[in-house]
Amino acid sequence: MEKLVSSWFEVELLPEPYVFPPEKRPGKVSFPLGKSIPVLDLGSSNDQNETIQQIMKASEEFGFFQVINHGVSKDLIDDTMNVAREFHAMPAQDKVNECSKDPNGSCKLYTSSGNYDTEEVHYWRDCLTHPCYSLEEYMQFWPAKPTKYREVVSRYSVEVRKLGSRILELISEGLKLRTSYFSSGLNESPTIVINHYPPCADPTLTLGIPKHRDPTVITILLQGDVHGLQVFKDSEWIGVEPLPHAFVVNIGYVLQIVSNGKLKGADHRVMTNSSHARTTISVFVHPSSETIIEPAKSLLNASNPPIYRALKFKDFQNEFLSKAADAEALHQFISSTTD
Numbered sequence: 001m002e003k004l005v006s007s008w009f010e011v012e013l014l015p016e017p018y019v020f021p022p023e024k025r026p027g028k029v030s031f032p033l034g035k036s037i038p039v040l041d042l043g044s045s046n047d048q049n050e051t052i053q054q055i056m057k058a059s060e061e062f063g064f065f066q067v068i069n070h071g072v073s074k075d076l077i078d079d080t081m082n083v084a085r086e087f088h089a090m091p092a093q094d095k096v097n098e099c100s101k102d103p104n105g106s107c108k109l110y111t112s113s114g115n116y117d118t119e120e121v122h123y124w125r126d127c128l129t130h131p132c133y134s135l136e137e138y139m140q141f142w143p144a145k146p147t148k149y150r151e152v153v154s155r156y157s158v159e160v161r162k163l164g165s166r167i168l169e170l171i172s173e174g175l176k177l178r179t180s181y182f183s184s185g186l187n188e189s190p191t192i193v194i195n196h197y198p199p200c201a202d203p204t205l206t207l208g209i210p211k212h213r214d215p216t217v218i219t220i221l222l223q224g225d226v227h228g229l230q231v232f233k234d235s236e237w238i239g240v241e242p243l244p245h246a247f248v249v250n251i252g253y254v255l256q257i258v259s260n261g262k263l264k265g266a267d268h269r270v271m272t273n274s275s276h277a278r279t280t281i282s283v284f285v286h287p288s289s290e291t292i293i294e295p296a297k298s299l300l301n302a303s304n305p306p307i308y309r310a311l312k313f314k315d316f317q318n319e320f321l322s323k324a325a326d327a328e329a330l331h332q333f334i335s336s337t338t339d
């Protein structure tokens, strides 16, 4: 597993396969915060209707927002970030061993995009990912080192999943769907994604993750205290400011499809930096593989015909894995028309 960036990142020159083609290079390394993404207070004293309006506005304009006073304890957030950092700091062989417990491969450790042997350019990141629901089914395959990993990450998954359900209830009301619209198959298979981006000799030439949209209903990200995430809005990249203990929420392809395009998945990317390692923890709110993803029927009428076709989530996901870098091809695949 010497390919893991964390095993060799202290090189002085960026290896050639990590250098992006000029048009995809980030170039400047600043994080313009001019049009920062909305920060929403989910504290209980706030008016629920107003919160719904704020979420809808942020989701339509940016596809991204941050939430504070969200109910997940600061101690749990700190403990989870610490255990995630400790995992990526372990020797490579230990990491590989800890991710090899499931013969079906539900727990994965990979570097770059996961398609290392076939991709054109490598990304400056290592990634640990595994399902986080149900705990009974999957926790036995999670890393058992660091020793606190399972205890801390299981509590974190339960809390963040609750937060995700709450946000999705608010979004269902905002879309005028029944409140429980997302509470069965559509949020049944959440996955934890723990990315690690070591310091990088030349952040102008490479990326932790290039421009993409998530294959999720929503993504709930803990980005810690190091800059790196950027959102593409009005033809420019804007930085998402790290706020202590806040979660960054973004709309994924599945919600774009369910809302028939009213809410759009937002394009984003991850920059590296030369001085600080960056570890982030996402919960990908995913449908189960057999769930049908399609525009909600109650939203459709003669003036709002379906612009996306119905698909099993697993078929969408397979296409996403092979076409994530080709947004136009993926768009064709999910569209209701084939022109």
Ligand SMILES: O=C(O)CCC(=O)C(=O)O
Pocket: 193, 195, 209, 214, 221, 223, 228, 229, 268, 269, 270, 280, 282
């Ligand atoms: O690490 C981040 O800030 C974002 C990660 C991300 O976009 C992803 O895992 O899809």
Ligand SMILES: [Fe+2]
Pocket: 212, 213, 214, 268
């Ligand atoms: Fe993403």
